[in-house]
Amino acid sequence: MIVKSKGPDKLFGRYNELVLLLLAFVLTTVVGGMLTYAFQTKARANEEHSARLQADLARASQVSEEISRTLDRRLYRTRVLLWAMKDDARDKDLSVARDDYRAALADWNENLNRRYSLAEYSFGRPMRITLEDGLTASFLAIHKEIDDCLRKAGTCDRTKIETLEDVINDLNLNVYRYDTQMLSLIRAGTVGSFLSPPVPLPDRFDMIVFLDHWQTLIGATAGGLMGVVGALIVASRATRRERRIAASALLPELMSFRGAHESLEERARASQFSRTEVEKATCRSLVRVQPPAVILHSPALGQLSDIDARLYAHLNHCELIHRYFERGLAEFERMDNDAKAPMPAANIAESEERLQKKAADVVTNWHLVAEHASLANYYLDRFIFRRWPAWAFKLRMRFLPNDLDQRSKHLLKTGELLRDKDAKPSIDEDKPI
Structure with missing residues (x-):
């Protein structure tokens, strides 16, 4: 009587394997899926945040450069005009300074509202107010004084011009501070849509959210199952496609082996x-004409292994x-060429015997290569290129084997070909293939 040794008690008794399988599914599929989803969501949010921040930084840099260049241009043209008025420049020089000033003034006024809106979007409302009510208002006051002097020629004394120069110097400091503030905002990354944090939603009870929190595990389980099934389908299709491409x-190449062998x-x-002549002629x-074999050795x-x-x-x-066949065929070619060279009569018989033996080995390997190629072609056709499922062919091959199935079984079991022993092979070496 065989006495079975009592092993250690299992944690969950007779259902230990099933419970462990369910726990493995929950830990790998549900928890793993939830963690993966959480990390992917966070990574996607970070990626979107980074892309939006880069876009806003690039836009803010362009806006800062445009506003700064425009302010400096108008400020410089105002200085040049005041210098011309202060030095009592000739009418030609004064006219040139006035034309340059008017060009800078026209460029400023043509894009004034657009610059206000760009400044508010990129740097916020306080920066737009500073530009509009501070810098622009200062430029407007200076423009009125200059325009009054130009219209009333001879009444604008040097003291008034020097006062305007002091005002411009103060304005220059304000322009510099404004440029510095824009660069500081760009350096801090608080530009565009990142000027202020998003407004939180009001905290209120939501039945749908409440139920969703309770049903997270069920939803994650269902999603995990669907994810597993979907992944299996995708992986199966990808594997099938790769197998079909490889096949x-x-x-x-397999068909070329089979065709050459049948020919x-x-x-x-x-x-x-005779048999020896057939082998040498083969x-x-x-x-x-040797069939190519490139994919076979790749x-x-x-x-296709599984x-x-x-x-x-x-x-x-x-x-x-096939590797041994190629090596033997190359040796046969060398020996055949050597046999054609003049040699003593005593060596002819020995050379012919060695050549016949090598030809027999090569032909034997050639038959095996062709048989393996034909049977591999048969299985590729059944398992890959046919629409029927593979299990149906396996059942048919198991219970209703045909001639190819028997040849495959005999060849893999014994390493020899299953063929008619009464056949008498012969070949004409001068007849082309």
């Missing part, structure tokens, strides 16, 4: 050569045997 790239076999059946034909086979064990076994054997 589509590999399929022409050589058909010519062999139509010929009356090798010579393969030297002339990492693309790894994408479809079916038989498919991957055939592809792996085909790739491995």
